[in-house]
Amino acid sequence: MKQSYITDSLEQHLFFARIMKEHAFFLKVGILPTNASLVREGERFLRQFEVQLARTIPMCHCVVRNRVLESGEVVTEFTDCAERQTHRLTGTFINLELTARTHQLEGRGCNDTLTVSPAMMRQVQQLNRDGLTLVEGIINYKERLLSSVGAGGLFIANYPLLIEHILREARLYRMHLMRLEGMEECSCQEVRDSELFWNRIMMEHAQFIRGLLDPCEEKLIDTADDYAAEYCRLLNAADAASDRTTCNEKDALTLTREFRDFKHAGTEGIGSCQIRSMILPLLADHVLREANHYIRLLEE
């Protein structure tokens, strides 16, 4: 119980704190200087999640599972380069040290036991509580941006659906932290919902990719459209099925592995300027990591 609380908490932060800092980054760089206070707020969340991640990393050493570190959900072979390029392109500083330290992490095998000290329990509990406060803050920020955009009061170089999408991802992080702090076991319902959740996320990634590619990238646009349609079919099938137990599990895994390969090639192509688009290298790497995360969840 204590062991799974510690491991689960740290694995959630290692994945989601990085995801949240990048959401803050994408929002911040998409807001014009006329909305200076919203830019500053985005910057503040970016730095606060960097701190959260910096606190998490040293606690993860030989505690988080190898399969998480090896899944490509926390960092990929592209992350460091994507961060350097994105920093250069936007002028917004990205702490590369966190990526280097994440690459150096050693994991724990599934048969290795973990000795949990009372100090470790306190530290992780504090990390979860601080994480909850932070994620509440960024949820509020995203909600305000979304309603301003919807009311015609704000221009931002991000689709409204993207703001809604990253808002849902933040709510998922909050849900995990609340579950951990309530010391509740994950129910089957949640697992099932997780598949619906991530299928929708994958569908939207395909839609964002198609919408941010240069119009001349016709083949890639068609492929992205096909992935969006495939995920839409999975979502509709799950909706229609009366017994929603894992009937689409194999489909989702096969599809997401293929989609991951597409994102992998896309991240490489964007980083090496072989693909024309409005996609920041770090955004390409971000959606690749989310696909890797979903694949690891499906494999478990």
Ligand SMILES: [Fe+2]
């Ligand atoms: Fe995300």
Ligand SMILES: [Fe+2]
């Ligand atoms: Fe996403």
